Amino acid sequence: MTVKTDIDEKINLKALTKQELQQFSADLGLKSFRSDQLFQWLYQKGVHSFDEMTNLSKDLRARLGEVARVPTIEHVRQQESRDGTIKFLFKLQGKEEHKIESVLIPDFYPDGAANRLTVCVSSQVGCVFGCSFCATGKMGFFRSLTHGEIVDQVQYIDQLCEQKFGKGITNIVYMGMGEPLHNYKAIVNSASIITDELSIGLSPKRITVSTVGLTKQIRQLADERQPFNLAISLHAANDEKRDEIMPINSSMNLEKLKEAVQYYYEKLHRPITYEYLLFDEFNDSPEDARQLAEIVRWAPSKVNIIMYNDVAGVSLKGAREDRLDKFMQELIARDITATVRRSRGDDIDAGCGQLAIKEDQPRGK
Numbered sequence: 001m002t003v004k005t006d007i008d009e010k011i012n013l014k015a016l017t018k019q020e021l022q023q024f025s026a027d028l029g030l031k032s033f034r035s036d037q038l039f040q041w042l043y044q045k046g047v048h049s050f051d052e053m054t055n056l057s058k059d060l061r062a063r064l065g066e067v068a069r070v071p072t073i074e075h076v077r078q079q080e081s082r083d084g085t086i087k088f089l090f091k092l093q094g095k096e097e098h099k100i101e102s103v104l105i106p107d108f109y110p111d112g113a114a115n116r117l118t119v120c121v122s123s124q125v126g127c128v129f130g131c132s133f134c135a136t137g138k139m140g141f142f143r144s145l146t147h148g149e150i151v152d153q154v155q156y157i158d159q160l161c162e163q164k165f166g167k168g169i170t171n172i173v174y175m176g177m178g179e180p181l182h183n184y185k186a187i188v189n190s191a192s193i194i195t196d197e198l199s200i201g202l203s204p205k206r207i208t209v210s211t212v213g214l215t216k217q218i219r220q221l222a223d224e225r226q227p228f229n230l231a232i233s234l235h236a237a238n239d240e241k242r243d244e245i246m247p248i249n250s251s252m253n254l255e256k257l258k259e260a261v262q263y264y265y266e267k268l269h270r271p272i273t274y275e276y277l278l279f280d281e282f283n284d285s286p287e288d289a290r291q292l293a294e295i296v297r298w299a300p301s302k303v304n305i306i307m308y309n310d311v312a313g314v315s316l317k318g319a320r321e322d323r324l325d326k327f328m329q330e331l332i333a334r335d336i337t338a339t340v341r342r343s344r345g346d347d348i349d350a351g352c353g354q355l356a357i358k359e360d361q362p363r364g365k
């Protein structure tokens, strides 16, 4: 890699992988430990400028400032739900409308101490896939995030957790705005940084990446033996209903998804999680549950049944409790591992399917 010196073409260090950062340091003639120091400043301490990198000499900091930059997402505001969920609004560098939301979902022990601290991160501003129940899908698509912008969300919230709860985050789910596998490289690079001991050092077992079912990328995850967990946003258990609410299904139907899921399991022997939003009188009948059970048996898997929060402009509504009970009975009768998830943060529009930037937001492509 050649180091550029044109001030308008300064290298974005947070768009480089660890290996690329090593190359960048070598191109500048720096000793190899300097790239580790840079990596730690960027991804462990989360500094916003070279001036804060105090174990680098003044001359080196000035030199770095001439050839590189360290853009950071900007915290705009946060809202706390009555159940403790916190939704964050961040602005990305560049256009004013490039904003994203992230969510912290804390679980507490009976004595009030923090247990699991799960962060739901966004991977894109808007989304191209246009699922009918999803607020993000209604925004249109603006752009994908860099891996640095994804790590920034985690880092900001991790530092807040340290201050607020006396411990850092424990889990990450890539289930915020955007389709994670449509931004494959940034997802894989960000997870690799987050699990690095010189960064947050989170175990890959505590990271889950979700997808609406991009079959090529599911196979790629398997081929590359990516170590994090895979969740599939299913939301309907037959092609007819899935076509109706998820346009992706017309090109990647359940048969193709089955082949990809089985390929993934054969390569990695890692169970898959299905996410299934339960909609009133749409996908919540006993017959739907029986069809879902068949899908869950494609490979060792479990399913999360998620109670849907209403989204403005969406005619689908959350299922009723009596229908949920019957649905669960069908799954249990078929020995399916299923958990009901009550979506959190619905009073601040932080629940599943609710993330979208509303204020003065133009529509994306």
Ligand code: SF4
Residues within 6 Å of the ligand: 127, 128, 129, 130, 131, 134, 135, 136, 137, 138, 176, 177, 178, 179, 212, 233
């Ligand atoms: Fe995009 Fe996911 Fe929303 Fe579908 S559910 S529109 S893939 S963000």
